[in-house]
Amino acid sequence: MAVEGGERDYVQSLERGFAVLLAFDETRTEPTLAELATATGLSRPAVRRLLLTLQRLGYVANDGTRWRLTPRVLTIGQHYTASSALIETAQPHLLRLAELTGESASLAELDEFDAVYVARVPVRRIMTINVAVGTRVPAHATSMGRVLLAWSGPARITRYLEEAPLRPLTSRTVTDPADLRMALSEVRDRGYSVVDGELEDGLLSASAPVRDRSGAVVAALASSTSAGRLAPEKLRSDTVPVLREIADALSTELGYVPRAASVERDGFF
Numbered sequence: 062m063a064v065e066g067g068e069r070d071y072v073q074s075l076e077r078g079f080a081v082l083l084a085f086d087e088t089r090t091e092p093t094l095a096e097l098a099t100a101t102g103l104s105r106p107a108v109r110r111l112l113l114t115l116q117r118l119g120y121v122a123n124d125g126t127r128w129r130l131t132p133r134v135l136t137i138g139q140h141y142t143a144s145s146a147l148i149e150t151a152q153p154h155l156l157r158l159a160e161l162t163g164e165s166a167s168l169a170e171l172d173e174f175d176a177v178y179v180a181r182v183p184v185r186r187i188m189t190i191n192v193a194v195g196t197r198v199p200a201h202a203t204s205m206g207r208v209l210l211a212w213s214g215p216a217r218i219t220r221y222l223e224e225a226p227l228r229p230l231t232s233r234t235v236t237d238p239a240d241l242r243m244a245l246s247e248v249r250d251r252g253y254s255v256v257d258g259e260l261e262d263g264l265l266s267a268s269a270p271v272r273d274r275s276g277a278v279v280a281a282l283a284s285s286t287s288a289g290r291l292a293p294e295k296l297r298s299d300t301v302p303v304l305r306e307i308a309d310a311l312s313t314e315l316g317y318v319p320r321a322a323s324v325e326r327d328g329f330f
Contacts, residue, residue: 074111077101077103078111078114078115080101081108081111081112081115082115082121082130082134084097084100085128085129085130091124091128091129092128093126093127094112094126094128097112112128118133120133146315147179147273148168148180150311150315151282151311152180154307154311155181155182155282156182157307158303158304158307161303161307162284162286162303163184164285164286164290164291164300165182165183165184165284165285166181166184167181167205167283167284167285168271168280168283169206169280169281169283170209170279170280170281171206171209171210171213174199174201174226175198175206176197176198176199176203176205176209177196177197178194178198179194179280180194181193199260201221201225201227201234201241202230202231202260203259203260203266204254204266204281205254205266205268207248207256207268208253208254208281211245211249211254211278212249212270213278218242222241222242223238230259230261231259231260231262233257233259234259252269252305253268253270254268254269255293255296255301257293258288264285264287265285265287265288266285267283267284267301268282268283268304269282269301269304269305270282270308271312271315272312272317273315273316273317274315274318276320279315282307283304284300284304
């Protein structure tokens with residue numbers, strides 16, 4: 062993502078405020094000031110000032126020595142959802158995908174090294190991790206992430222392969238940069254991605270690209286199930302055509318008009 066402005070335009074205190082907010086997670090639901098200082102690497106006096114500012118703004122509250130987030134933090138994500146034409150436009154398409162497949166349907170965007178769920182229609186709980194709008198999953202181990210990476214451009218792919226922590230989440234997770242580059246090439250060739258058991262054992266998912274009016278891939282549409290419910294071959298033969306049709310319909314509604322086929326892989330990989 063391109064960043065405008067130079068060092069003189071950088072507000073470090075704002076960065077530190079977000080660092081404190083982001084330090085609250087599933088392992089630190091009600092941390093102490095000392096725990097937040099350790100998590101952020103900031104001094105205790107600095108964290109105290111930031112917490113008191115966030116408290117005055119209504120984003121955190123304290124119970125004795127422990128701090129917690131307030132419901133006001135949800136408004137930040139709510140404003141993003143409300144202001145995103147993509148999410149509003151995608152909702153009926155997600156519902157249609159879920160109805161036709163009987164499986165959960167999701168929409169994700171790429172943020173640094175992760176695919177982030179921005180819209181979702183759950184059908185049944187198939188993952189042990191809690192999946193909701195805002196959930197981040199490693200791009201390298203997910204069908205959504207691979208779709209988003211495959212069309213992100215040569216420079217971003219190279220940076221991802223050089224800098225992303227390609228952690229093995231299961232015994233099947235692709236962690237070798239060369240193998241992942243090849244997998245991304247195959248995604249572009251096929252026009253979709255299928256990932257079997259790389260994020261979580263037994264989790265099977267397929268994703269297809271969603272394009273805007275310029276033709277850029279702005280999101281990935283996904284259908285997720287379990288290997289016990291559907292074999293990978295059946296997912297490819299039955300679910301993928303429906304998934305791609307709906308992803309194309311969403312792209313059309315966003316203004317995308319397919320152009321004549323071109324050799325877009327030249328020099329890409």
